Amino acid sequence: MAVKLENEFLCVEIAEMGAEVTRIYDKTEDNEILWEGNPVYWKRHSPVLFPNVGKTYKNRVLINGTQYPTSQHGFARDNVFTCIEAANEKASFMLRSSEETKEVYPFDFELHINYKLNKKELTVEWQVKNCGDETMYFTIGGHPAFRFAKPEETKADYVLKVPGKEKLEYVLIDISCGCANVDEVHTLQLSEETYPLSDKLFAKDALVVDNGQIEEAWLCHKDGTPYVGVRSAGFPNYGIWSVEGAPFVCLEPWMGRCDNVGFNAELSEKPNVNKVEAGEKFIKDYTIVVA
Template sequence: MISLENQYLRASFSSKGGELQSLKSKKTELEYLWSGNPDYWGKFSPILFPIVGGLKNNTYYFKNKAYTLPRHGFARDRVFEAEQISETELLFTLEHDEESLKVYPFEFRLGLRYQLSADQLICSYEVLNTGDQKLWFSIGGHPAFAVPLKEELSYHDYYLQFNKDHQLISNKINQDLIDDETKMTELENGKLRLEHDLFYEDALVFKNLKSDAIAVRSKQDPHGLEFQFKDFPFFGIWAAKDANFVCLEPWCGIADGIHTKQNLEEKEGILSLNPKENWKRQWQVTCF
C-alpha cells in the first residue's frame, strides 16, 4: 500500500489497478471509502479501461478481427508502476505489453494521477497514444463511498444531491447491455433518497445527466462528500445488493447497446487519439 497525506486527509492506494482503497479524514477519523467486503463486492475504486461496462458476448471487432474483453476491461486487474511525486501526489502508470496486445491491439500509456489538495482528493486519467495508429478507447471511474458514514445511521438516512437535475432519466440494463427503455425519476429539490432497492435491477445509467456534481448527505449527519465530474458524458450509480455503499461512476464511454454491431470504431461513446496525442480528464471528491 502507498499513502498520501496532508493536514486534512489520508489516502491509501494499491499498485494493483492503481486503486484508491482508503480515504480518511484526519480530524474525525471518518472513512469515506467502502470497506471492500468481498461478501458484497471486493473492490474499492477500480479504473475502467479500455472499455466501460460490458460488450455483447464480451466481444468486439476491429479491422474485421474479433477480440474478447471482460466487463470494464483489464486495467483494474493489472499491476501499475508507482511513482511518488510528493507527500500529496502519486502517479500510477500502465503500458501495453504482449498480453494486452492479444485482446486490445493498441499501444498506450495510461496514467492515474492522485493529488490531495486541502480536503479534496483529485483523480486524473491521462491517456497517451504511444503507437503509430489511431487509438480507440473508453475510460471511467468506479469509486465506492461508504453509506452510512456513522454506524448508528441507516442507508436510507442519506440522499444524493444533484446540482443541476430535477428529474433523472436512466436507461435500463438488459443482460449487461444498455436497453432503449428508460425510466424517469422525479427529484425533490434535486434530492434522491438512497434505498437499497434502487439497485436491485443493476446500475442506474445516465446518458444525459445535467449535473456535474453530486453530494452524499444526511439530515442526521453533518459529514458527507461532494463528487465533481466535469466533462464526463455518461454516468452510472450503483451498489451491490443490500451493501452499504454507493458508487458514483463518471464515464467517457458506456456499455454496448442492445442493437450494437460490435464494431469498436462505431461503439457508442468511444474516444480516439491520433499517434502521440494525449488525453486527460479528472474527477474530485471533497470530504466534509
C-alpha cells in the same frame, strides 16, 4: 504495497494493483469514507475502468475487422501499475501495453493515473497516450464506492443530491447480457435536487445516466447535510450503483460506458467512445470532495 498521501484533513492510500485508491480517511471526523472492499458485498474500492467501461455486447469488441474478447470493466484494474512519483500530496502511476494486453486490445498505449490531494479534495487524472501509429479508441471511467458514516446506517439514512437538477433520465442494464437497454428510458424525479436512497433503487443493477446530465453528485445525510461528493464536469455518462443490503453507494463518472444491447459495430462507431490519434494524449479528471 500502498502509496500514502496525507495532509491535515485526509489520509489516502493507493495500491499499485490497478492504481486503485483503497482508502480515504477523514481525519477531521475520524471516519473512513471509502468502502473497505468487503467481498460479502463487493471486493473492490475505487477501480479504474479501462479500456472498456462495463460490458461489451457478447463480451467481445470489433477492432479493424477483428474480434477480441473482453472482460467487464477492462483489464487495467487487474494489472500492477508502476509508481513513477510519490510525494506527500500527489502520486503518479503508469501501465504500459504488453503482449498480454494486445491479445485482447491491440493498441500500443501508456495509461497514467495521477492523484493530487488538496485540503479535503482528491483529484484523479487520467492520461491515455497513444504510442502506436493508428487511431486508438477506448472508454474509461471511475468507480469509487463510498461507505456510510456509521456502521448501523443504511441507504435509508442518505439521499442522492444532484445540484441544479429537477430530474434525471436513465436507462437500466439488461442483466442477461450486462448491456444497456436504451429502449426503456426511466425518470428519477428529484425534490429540491435530491432523491432518497434505498435498496429498491438498485434492484436492477446500476442507473446509467447519459447525455452529460450529471456534472456533480453528492451523497448527503437524509437531513440534507453533505457527506461526500464527486465533481466531474464534461463527462457524458454516469453510473450510480450499489448492492442490496450493502452500506455503500458508488458515484461513477464515465467517459463512455457499456455497450447498448445488440451493439455489434466497430469500436470506432460506439457512442461516446474516446479517440486518440497516433502520438497524441487524452486527459481527463474528476474530483472526490469530502464535506
